[in-house]
Amino acid sequence: MRISIDTDVCIGAGQCALVSPAVFTQDDDGFSTLVPGHEDGAGGSLVRExxxxxxxQAIAVRE
Structure with missing residues (x-):
């Protein structure tokens, strides 16, 4: 699984970090980013959620 975040679209709502905090976090400006080491999408169903x-829809998940 590959995860990508379109930083031009992200508004920093933080829903991804609330749903899957082991994979998503927010940077110093409040925009979504991946927790280092989780670029491969370990976390499966929570990542999709x-x-x-x-x-x-700034997050894309590809198998």
Whole structure:
């Protein structure tokens, strides 16, 4: 699984970090980023749920 965050679309709502805090966090400016070491998407169903929870669909999950 590969995760990408479109930083041009992200509004920093933080829903991804609330749903899957082991994979997503927020940077110093409040925008979503991946926790180092989790770029491969370890976390499965929570990662997909975090992508669905994003209000602007800034997160893409590819198998």
């Amino acid at each position: 975090a992508a669905r929870a994003c209000p602007v």
